[in-house]
Amino acid sequence: MKAIFHTMAAGLFLFLIGSCGVSRQPGTSAEREARPADIYEPDNTITLADHLRRVSGVQVQGNGPNATITIRGRTSIYGNNEPLFVINGQPVTGGFQEVSQLVPVQEIKAIRVLKNPDELGIYGVRGANGVIEIDLKKD
Numbered sequence: 001m002k003a004i005f006h007t008m009a010a011g012l013f014l015f016l017i018g019s020c021g022v023s024r025q026p027g028t029s030a031e032r033e034a035r036p037a038d039i040y041e042p043d044n045t046i047t048l049a050d051h052l053r054r055v056s057g058v059q060v061q062g063n064g065p066n067a068t069i070t071i072r073g074r075t076s077i078y079g080n081n082e083p084l085f086v087i088n089g090q091p092v093t094g095g096f097q098e099v100s101q102l103v104p105v106q107e108i109k110a111i112r113v114l115k116n117p118d119e120l121g122i123y124g125v126r127g128a129n130g131v132i133e134i135d136l137k138k139d
Contacts (some may be wrong), residue, residue, distance in 0.1 A: 048100050048108075057113050059131070065100040071115050071130030083113075083130040084123055092127060099134070109135045 049067040053060045061068040070081045080103040083101045085092045092099050114120055120127040 006075070010029055047103070048103055048105055049096075049110060050133070051105070051108065055111055055132075057115060065097045067096060067100075069132070071113060071132075081129050083127045083132050084126045086123075086131055086133045088134075088136055091123070094095060107136045109137045111135075 041127055047064070049060050052058050052067075055074075057072045059070045059072055061070075069083060071083050072123065073113055082095050085096065087099065087103060110136070114123075114127070114131040114133065120131060123131055
């Protein structure tokens with residue numbers, strides 16, 4: 001009786017293991033291209049702060065270079081919730097104030113927001129509050 005029970009339990013176990021397989025897409029999310037919904041193509045007639053207001057998941061408080069930018073859902077115990085800004089693949093250390101001076105709005109090609117842990121891995125600790133990637137047009 002015990003042998004039959006153990007055989008049935010083992011069969012059920014193998015059935016469950018086989019049917020609960022996880023499919024995984026090749027490559028990491030850092031290697032994959034951003035989905036079209038993740039990319040915002042800006043209008044050249046408004047300010048950078050206004051561009052960021054239109055990006056899903058980004059909160060902008062204030063106007064001009066002194067605006068405060070945060071990515072929804074991210075908080076820091078140190079009080080600094082500002083995301084990392086990356087322009088054409090180069091991180092900018094001065095925050096939004098520096099970015100607003102460096103980026104000519106008419107040269108913005110796309111703005112991408114990274115907020116998932118698997119997307120932020122390539123930026124390490126600097127990307128803990130999220131990352132805003134800004135791609136500029138290339139001449």
